[in-house]
Amino acid sequence: MTPDFAPDSAAALPVWAVWKGDPLADQAGPWPKASGFSAKPGEICLLPDASGGLAGAFLGLGDRAVASRHRFLMAHAAALPQGIWRPVLPQGLDPDESALGLLLGQYRFARYKGAAHDGGTQFLCPEGADAARIRAQAAGEFLTRDLINTPANDMGPDALEAAARALAQEVGATIAVTTGPDLLDANLPMIHAVGRAAEQAPRLIDLRLGDGGPRLTVVGKGVCFDTGGLDLKPAASMALMKKDMGGAATALGLLRMLALTGAADRMRIRVLLPVVENSVSASSFRPGDVLTSRKGLTVEVNNTDAEGRLILADALALGAEEQPDLMISLATLTGAARVALGPDLPPFYCDDDATAGALSRAAMAVRDPLWRMPLWDGYESQIEPPIADLDNAPSGGMAGSVTAALFLRRFAHGAGRYVHMDIYGWQPVLAPGRPKGGVGQGARAILAALPEILPAAAS
Structure with a gap:
């Protein structure tokens, strides 16, 4: 579905959003109280007119004192x-968030429900x-959710490429795709190594939009399903692995937002999606391989289940060669990030304090939360094994999200500024506006922060 507001209509009925204890409910006569309405979050009280028809409704928002714990309360409507x-909003309730x-x-x-x-x-x-x-923000978010929610049998590398091509056509972007053995000719050997065991070939999807202004490059992890490879995941850990392409899905959602808001008219946007399925076959890459x-x-390779990085x-290395002003990676990368922050x-990682500050402020302002974590140089030695330059899975298990970010930073050199976001891409419990399932994280914060991070793109 395409998210949209209804056109203005004289037939529209008012729905008053009401905080707990708000005297507005008392002014509507005895009906709300007689109905037991107490303005709990999501509670609805339908208001009759004199002839028994529907005159409007109250929508409960809960306790104003704890409202900061919740997001998108108007979604209950x-x-x-x-x-x-x-909608009729009380004073203090942000109209954009509502x-x-x-x-x-x-x-x-509803793709599989039949209705x-x-x-x-x-x-x-x-x-x-x-x-x-x-x-525009909702349209981008709906795309991200649909892509993540679709199971891997219908959202493998072929289907994710088709979704990228459809978006390119929608927003007027160019697209180039390098597939299978051509990845070796294009000097993208690690994408090929990770994805070569799957029935559907690995690929690098390269979208471009805009031809003037600062350069923004977004790299999204597109592991359409992650078995763990030869270091096979247990069943419980594999259950949600259709969401391991959540970084790519979020990157596509962000591109849609940038295009629909007109931001793409003021910058040169490049979206790079390395897309694979981490499968098991005779051609799987192995623990102990050096790539x-x-x-x-x-x-x-000390763990084939650390394939995303x-x-x-x-x-990232490909993107950095153009020396973009800002490069961002989005990836469902580590369980360590979930242990640390839920x-x-x-978490996000960035060496530039001004960029990090802009992202943090924007994230809180638009209720798309992010938390800055340190790129701690003291852990660099943990990703440096005896026989190769880098280790994809340092032993010990501590600071796993930090060491993953340090690993990626080695490949982002050349970009003016680099930000890495270790997202989850999944809503584990029902919340207002966020049903259980796939969810975008970070895209709206990036959209809000770009005018400050890349001021030339705002003019």
Whole structure:
């Protein structure tokens, strides 16, 4: 489905968003109290008119004092009856966040259920919100979610390439794809090594949009399914591995946002997606193999389940050769990041304090949380094995997200500034506007921070 607001309509019914204890509910007469309405988050009270029809509704927001714990409370409005609704927001509730919540609350992944969402409940854009920008963000997020939610039998490397081609056509981007043995000729050997065991060939997808202004390069990890390779994952760890292409999905969602907001008119955007399936066959790469990367650095493979950083390394090295002003990698990379910060708060790594500060502020402002972690030089020795330049899986298990970021940084040299985001790409429990399943992380924060990070792109 395409997220959108309803056109203005005189038939739209008001839905008042109400904090717990808000006197507004008392002003509506005895009905809300008699109905037991207490403005709990997501609680709805339908208001009758004099003839018994529907005059409007109250939507509970919960306790204002703990509102900072929650995001997109207006997404609960999706439970209202079919019709067109006009949101009325209380003072202090951000119109843009509320508008985005209304659209995100309408997301459904119904590809395999046989019944698509009918779109019968629609909303006018809240007063004061930037409808076009919110619509663009939701469109990008819906794309990311659909890609992650689709299982690997229908979202392998071929299908992910098809999705990238469809987006390129939609937004007017160019696309080039290097596949299979051609990766070796193009000096992308680690992408080939990781993906060569799968039935569908590994590939590097290269999208470009815009022809003027600063250069932004985004690299998204596209492991369409991760068995762990010969270091096979246990069943419990393999269950969610359709989401291991969440970095690529988020990168495509970000590209859609940049195009629809017009940001692509002011910068040169390049999206690089190394796309593979980490499978098991006679041609699988092995523990103990030493691979030579595009950059010329050798990598000892001490765990075939640490494959994401291998494919990202070649793509980062390729991207850095153009010396972009900013290069960002997005990847569902380490379990260590989840242990440290949980599923909702992805860590990011950046050597440049000004860039990191802009990202942190933007992330909090648009409720797309990120947390800066250190690129700690003292751990560099952990990724330097005796027989090769780098180790893809240092022993010991400590600081796993940090050492992964240090590994990637070796391949990003040449970019003006580099940011790595270790995202989860999955919503483990139902939350307002975020059903259980695939979710984008970091894209909206990047979109909001770019005018400060790349000011020439904002003019």
